[in-house]
Amino acid sequence: MTLRVAVIGAGVVGVATAYELAAAGHEVTVFERRASVAGEGSFANSGVLAPALVETRLAHAALHVGLTARFSQAGWLWQRWRTRRPAADPGKTLAALRRLALASRRRLLHLTRQLQLDYEQTPGLLLLLRGERELKAARHQWPELEALDMGAALVDAERARQLEPSLHGATALAGALHLPQDGVGNARQFTHLLKAHAQKLGARFVFDTEVKAVRGGVDPELQLATGEAPSVDRIVVCAGAQARRLLLPLGLKLPLAAVHACSVTAPVRHLDGLPDQGPKAAIIDERNGITISRLGQRVRVSSRGHLGADRGAVPANARLKPLYRALEEWFPAAAITREAQHWQGIRPTLPDGLPVVGPAGPAGLWLNLGHGEHGWTLACASAQVVRAQIEGDTAAAALADELALGGGDLACLRLDRWP
Numbered sequence: 001m002t003l004r005v006a007v008i009g010a011g012v013v014g015v016a017t018a019y020e021l022a023a024a025g026h027e028v029t030v031f032e033r034r035a036s037v038a039g040e041g042s043f044a045n046s047g048v049l050a051p052a053l054v055e056t057r058l059a060h061a062a063l064h065v066g067l068t069a070r071f072s073q074a075g076w077l078w079q080r081w082r083t084r085r086p087a088a089d090p091g092k093t094l095a096a097l098r099r100l101a102l103a104s105r106r107r108l109l110h111l112t113r114q115l116q117l118d119y120e121q122t123p124g125l126l127l128l129l130r131g132e133r134e135l136k137a138a139r140h141q142w143p144e145l146e147a148l149d150m151g152a153a154l155v156d157a158e159r160a161r162q163l164e165p166s167l168h169g170a171t172a173l174a175g176a177l178h179l180p181q182d183g184v185g186n187a188r189q190f191t192h193l194l195k196a197h198a199q200k201l202g203a204r205f206v207f208d209t210e211v212k213a214v215r216g217g218v219d220p221e222l223q224l225a226t227g228e229a230p231s232v233d234r235i236v237v238c239a240g241a242q243a244r245r246l247l248l249p250l251g252l253k254l255p256l257a258a259v260h261a262c263s264v265t266a267p268v269r270h271l272d273g274l275p276d277q278g279p280k281a282a283i284i285d286e287r288n289g290i291t292i293s294r295l296g297q298r299v300r301v302s303s304r305g306h307l308g309a310d311r312g313a314v315p316a317n318a319r320l321k322p323l324y325r326a327l328e329e330w331f332p333a334a335a336i337t338r339e340a341q342h343w344q345g346i347r348p349t350l351p352d353g354l355p356v357v358g359p360a361g362p363a364g365l366w367l368n369l370g371h372g373e374h375g376w377t378l379a380c381a382s383a384q385v386v387r388a389q390i391e392g393d394t395a396a397a398a399l400a401d402e403l404a405l406g407g408g409d410l411a412c413l414r415l416d417r418w419p
């Protein structure tokens with residue numbers, strides 16, 4: 001049965017959702033309040049696609065909690081602590097996240113080949129371990145990574161420098177975790193390309209149009225800031241950090257925190273006759289949680305998340321300094337920093353670190369949001385999951401089989417996991 005579906009938000013998650021729905025033959029209209037796709041959280045992210053790391057404590061554990069946030073976000077921090085207690089069985093939810101990430105990579109590779117997409121993708125990720133403390137943590141995690149059978153290797157500093165020949169020799173390095181199947185790609189570019197393919201399949205994109213309100217029911221309704229909304233059978237909210245405001249009037253209190261993170265993007269410096277001095281793919285400096293990634297002819301350096309009172313798209317200097325320092329330590333003079341662009345985005349994050357992909361509660365209303373620091377990594381499979389659930393239980397069960405997700409995994413992604 002062909003459904004008329006409205007998708008709210010054209011970030012990487014909304015566009016992937018629109019594509020999957022249109023590819024399945026549904027009539028899709030995407031409403032985006034900005035003038036283009038990927039204008040908010042998907043704009044200048046690190047680009048790292050790392051299913052191998054999502055379940056580990058490596059590289060992601062470091063959420064910086066600002067002083068004010070300790071009070072203003074106390075409830076969220078309490079919930080986060082509770083979901084990580086052994087009694088809450090965090091292993092179960094994190095394993096669901098890992099399976100979703102692996103399924104997403106398979107879907108991304110499939111789309112890349114099928115649609116011949118080029119989004120500055122490069123395979124390979126090195127998690128740099130500066131000293132004994134980081135090496136010990138990686139060794140602790142090693143049996144789990146090895147069991148994934150994804151070609152991961154714990155390598156010494158010499159081998160790490162062979163893999164990334166431009167790593168600065170003077171910066172101390174005890175070893176690295178090499179993840180050859182993880183990698184990096186430009187999420188914004190991918191979103192633009194996939195939007196064009198969704199349009200070819202009949203999806204309609206309505207830009208500069210904010211959805212002011214939604215209402216569930218047999219005939220769900222949208223209210224637009226300007227113009228008349230079309231009649232639809234289903235609504236999927238992919239509104240990233242703004243989703244909370246849209247859902248609150250329906251009594252849906254999403255425990256969604258705005259975790260800020262920033263990035264610096266600069267062109268790679270080319271010197272005649274010499275190989276450039278930038279990274280080949282992606283590196284993560286485990287000690288400070290900073291990512292340095294190669295995106296075509298540019299280098300992007302990104303920070304770990306910060307839970308605090310930051311606002312706007314321009315990051316404070318204090319947040320940028322560690323990024324420039326890390327770039328200088330690992331790849332000195334590799335980028336033309338006077339041409340650097342600064343950006344700050346939000347990673348809408350739920351306390352257990354999992355997104356919400358599934359029914360909102362009120363009939364006709366669906367959610368695909370809250371992907372936190374893994375939105376790019378998870379977008380393609382999340383879109384498949386929400387598409388199949390909208391089509392009904394049989395489609396959802398068939399997809400879960402196909403993606404090697406258990407029924408428990410889908411339950412872990414539902415909104416009603418929160419009391």
Ligand SMILES: Cc1cc2nc3c(=O)[nH]c(=O)nc-3n(C[C@H](O)[C@H](O)[C@H](O)COP(=O)(O)OP(=O)(O)OC[C@H]3O[C@@H](n4cnc5c(N)ncnc54)[C@H](O)[C@@H]3O)c2cc1C
Nearest residue numbers: 009011013033041042045046048211240345374375376377
């Ligand atoms: C610095 C940084 C680095 C990151 N690095 C990585 C990484 O390496 N790997 C990874 O997997 N993830 C990473 N992430 C996370 C990832 O970028 C996000 O999880 C992802 O982009 C979220 O996508 P989204 O489509 O859900 O949200 P968004 O991209 O924010 O899209 C939501 C869209 O909805 C629109 N919208 C909102 N409300 C309305 C409304 N009422 N009406 C109409 N439109 C509306 C917004 O304008 C926006 O375009 C990073 C994030 C940041 C900030």
